[in-house]
Amino acid sequence: MKVISSSISVPEIIWPSVLRIIAICLLIISSSSFLTVPANASDEKEKKILILNSYHHGFAWTDEIVTTIQKSLANKFGKIEFYIEYMDHKRIVDPDLEVVYSRVLEIKYRNQGIDLVIVSDDYALRFLKKVHHRIFRQVPVVFCGINSLENALSVDRDFFTGVVESLDISSNIALVLQLFPGTGSIAIVSDGTPTGIGTREMAREAAGKFTNISFIYLNGEELNTGEMLAELKRLPVNSAVIAPAWYQDKEGNTFNNQEIYPQISEAADVPVFGTSSANLGLGIIGGKVNGGEIQGRYAANLAARILTGAVSPKDIPVETEGQNRYMFDYRQLQRFDIPEDRLPKNSQILFQPFSFYQTYRYLVWGVGIVFCLFVLMIMLLLVAIQHLRRTKNSLAASEENLRVTLQSIGDAVISTDISGKITRINRLAETLTEWPENDAVGRHLEEVVCLISAKDQSRISSPLKACLIDGRTKGFDYGTILVSKYSKEYRVEDSCSAITDDAGTVVGAVLVFRDITAEYEREVWLQQSQKMEVVGQLAGGVAHDFNNMLSGIIGAAELIARDLPGRTRIHKYLDIILESSGRAAGLTKKLLTFAGKKTPTSTVIDVHKALEETIALLENTLDRRILLDLSLDAEHTTVVGDASQLQSAFLNLTINASHAMSEGGTIMISTDNIFLDSSFCEASTFSIEPGDFVKVTVRDTGTGIKPEIIPRIFEPFFTTKEPGKGTGLGLAAVFGVVQQHNGAISVRSELGAGSSFEILLPLTDRASDTDFLITETISGRGKILVVDDEEIMRITAKAILEGLGYEVDVASSGHEGLALIEQSPHSFDLVILDMIMPGMTGRDCFIKMKTIAPEIPVILSSGFSKEEDVQDMKDEGLSYFISKPFYTAALSKAVHEALRAIS
Known part of the structure; x- marks a missing residue:
């Protein structure tokens, strides 16, 4: 920082600096005004625009169109008044309403002086074509969201222009095959509204290009909503769904997208694609979609051109080309394991994890620029302070101006003279150091500002000495801690800059620092949380595999003990194995609790x-x-x-x-x-x-x-x-x-x-809880299927159950077990099913098994899951849940109770 020193008179010293400061302030104010005042905010006549919608307020498509039009035109015109009408055609269809509604519009708007009408969707356009010459004579009309090309091209071109809502079903079919090459069939979900019928015809036309795919049409004229959802549930696993519209079924029930699309997504176990951006976030993956925001922006741009007088409607051709773009739901991409690099170029992905910089990058840059301007202003003010200190006649006014400015700065600022004594300290610096200005001024900086190292708590010197010696700016280490007068600690960062006169001589220094304690603690917490999450996942995985091994050890030891005659020395060693395995199982439970897979007990x-x-x-x-x-x-x-x-x-x-x-x-x-x-x-x-x-x-x-x-x-x-x-x-x-x-x-x-x-x-008066250990084994009769991907578990479970008197078959995967059930649904009396298996999980196998043979009791076993994790399976008919590792007695009891429940 440079301080000008000369013998010029007071006005010559003050005015150049003051004028520079005023110029910067005016620049900031004028820039802010330029950014915030609309370009056409002059004294021009207020524009009046009527937005006539086919559907109702609250319908997402319509609301997007209206909101986008309002925002777009408000940014282009300083004075604008909107009139918004809803014809509610989605919910109420009655030809007699048109007569009444036309009369209402005529009464409401005959004296309003409407400058332009914007129409959304087919019904409103057909209606307006009938009444335009009578109610809105000579008023230009812009339409959007039109599905019927005939409706759009049969307008009076002297007054009408707009954009057709062209849905690209063919591109969406191609997208399905690109993302899911094994797709064998595609279900088209469309209702009986004009939109639904139109998109269905597009789908039938596009189907001719994809002869190797079968198409299933779920039509709203033929199905009610329950029947449509049931059909979705029955789709093969190599299917996909394209759902352009389902707002009304054959029984006349109407739906909005927020209630019907989550049901469609939940019913279909296969990926669901759509054609409207309004349905993103409701369970669909996405697709090449149209949206009210797209249609509204296009209509607003056409309206702006007409309102400025640059063109008339007849000069603007009706836009029939599609305005669609690829948009996807990040959460659904993750659900179906679709990498972003497989998506079409320039795809927009919504609902991604929050990134502060990506979300607010313009704000970040704006704040940075403003901060730099403030720093520049501070430097200029400090220069002005050095000038004004040599001028006694203007000292009081300059001192007050500087005090107010420094107190408004968001960082702590302390300035010193060449000897290192404090000449000024702002309010934030007083707060952090706990030194009032009256006590701090005149003291040496080292006495007021105590800096220590976060590494070893040792005292470190401030950058002041180096600044005063060589005149360069010195920064703090990241691990610098400021200790206040009363021992409070703050992590700080920033720098110390030398103050020099016009001859380059150092005359003092300014110390600017910022409290970053909160940011540091958040960073450390984030790092620690990430480490703990990784360790927890590892612990859970290790516990799962360990429990499987323990089950094999325990089962094998019990089998050996069972087959040995009498009581021998080997039984002693087997007891040691079983006792050690039990202790290891207890350790695994603690490991699962640490991994967050078991709820802490009370x-x-x-x-x-x-x-x-x-x-x-x-x-x-x-x-x-x-x-x-x-x-x-x-x-x-x-x-x-x-x-x-x-x-x-x-x-x-x-x-x-x-x-x-x-x-x-x-x-x-x-x-x-x-x-x-x-x-x-x-x-x-x-x-x-x-x-x-x-x-x-x-x-x-x-x-x-x-x-x-x-x-x-x-x-x-x-x-x-x-x-x-x-x-x-x-x-x-x-x-x-x-x-x-x-x-x-x-x-x-x-x-x-x-x-x-x-x-x-x-203390509590309750009796101590004790673990009840089952020691008695229960024999039985029947045929049991054991489904487990671990060979050790299959071998030991088969031997244990056969020793108890049961006939046992084994399967190494969910698919293999399901195949055995399909071949002979009534051959097995009981199924013991592992929870976690590759390919098909125990949960999925259980659901499909229950559709084939719902009467067969099922025991679920897992070394990783909690009993409450399978509550939904119990609600669906799961007979028993047993945690790995298990002993022969516990397994025999589970099998006995499961079989007894159906006898």
Whole structure:
């Protein structure tokens, strides 16, 4: 920044700078005015436009046309008044209404002086052609959304022109075959309205070009809506649907697109294409579509040309070429695994995941430009300040002007002289540093602005010194933290610029910085969330495969035990295998809970048991120099909650304590019972109720916690560890678990003397929940089909069931199992079906199996799904759900109960 220094008189100093500032302000104001005032906003006569619609308000197509026309013409004309009429032809068809309606229009508009009429769709155009000479004589007419070419070309060309709504069914058929090459048949869904009949004829004409495809026509004159949806459900898997229109069925029922198209999409298991952009987002993939917005924009452009007097309707040919374009629903593309590079060129994709820059890129650029203008203005004002400081007669006025400007800036600004002493500080800088201007001015910058490194919390120098030495702009590191006067911390970024006079001599510096704490925390949270999501998906996949392997191990071990005579030494080893497999299954359940595939439980649990299991996990992982001292003195220890969450909380606290004792020490874990009265609970910051509690204390002999950071230790992402050695989520997670269990947590610490965390959990009078283990096996008779893609599962399940007395067939996939059922629907008494299989899932196989042999009971097994995930299948007749891995006794009980239910 340069400051001009000379001996010129005061006016000569002030006016050039002031004039430059005024010029920039006028430029900004004039630019803003240019951008916001319509081009034709002069004193011209107000335009009056009547929009006559065939259909009703609320019909998406019509609303798009009206809205687009209004917006387009409002941007072109400063003064415009719209009159909007709806003939409601979709819902009410009565020839007598035309006579009454023409009389109504004649009375309403005979003295209004309408400048132009815009007509949407065929019915309104036919009507207006009849009454134009009488009601709107000499008034130009622009039409749009016309399906009938004959209707469009039979107008009086002296007064009428417009655009035909030409739907491209042929291109949509070609699009279906491009995206789904294996398509064997296409269903055309069209009602009995003019639009539906017209598009059906287009489809029949186009069908001649595609002789290798069969076409199914679902006509609104022949079917009611329920029958049409039933036909869609029966379509073969290699089919597709093109649904141009279904707004009225044979029974006269009328529908809007928001209610009928989701039903069409839900009924059809195959891709659904459309011809109207208004139906995107309602379940269709998309297609080469027309839209009210397209028709409305074209009509508005024609109307603007006529209203300006440049042309008359007869000079503008009726547009019969299609205005369609390819538009698609991103969510449906994902549903049917259609990559974007297979779409036609210049396709428009809607409902994509939100991108701030793509959505608001013009705003971003606009804000950036305005910000640069403000920065430029600030620099000019600072130059003016240096001028005005040498002029005593104008000091007061200049000081006030600068103060107001600096307070309006969105960044913190501090300026200094050549010695580094603060000469000015704005309000935002006062807030961030917690130094009032009166106290800050005159102090050295290093005294007011304390900067530390986010990496190691060490003090770093501000860029001031370098700026004053070499006169260059210096920026902050991204990991710079500003510590306020009262120890508040902010992540900041920006720069320090030197202030020089016209001779190039540095006379001071200006420090401009911005608080980016919120942006940083959002970025860290996003990165951590993405990592946790990936880990969760991996955990779920591992648990699925692991459960299948455990099922094989358990089944094989039980089979060996069953076939061994008597009780031998081998049985002891088999017991070890079964016990270890059971523990592994429990571990898998925890893994699935972590992966988000199992809902955290809310049962009665023993806090002492949870602590003992936590200690067992830690004994072989903690540093050998760290001792664990366990004193479980509480008499009552049952609480309601999630055992895995509480174990995780205890684990976090213990590991956190071990990190504070790098040279070794002792971690003391103790419990006690305590009663909290109402006064304590009311004063607590936690939502706790008076009553009996169990207190869990985790105390260490580590380094302790600094007093100034104790209030922040439970904040997400706050950590004193070096980068890469901790996320700052551990104590935040503990805090969340305690809150979920209606408890409270507190911490006491002293530097050099260790820390103590106390958790209070409300006790319950309910009896402890215990797992009921089924040990008795139940034999039976019947023929069972086992469908599972894992060979291990097929082998062990077949052997177990045959050992129980059943006859067993196996299938390695859903398709194979379905084929066996189709061959002999009454041969099997029971089907055991795996949930997750390649090709055809257990859910899909179950649905198709029930259509072939609805009486056969089905047991669903999975090592990945929750029982509540298959509730819809239970509603459809699923007999039983059994989680992998399962024991012979549990399987025999499930089979016995499923067969007993139908006997």
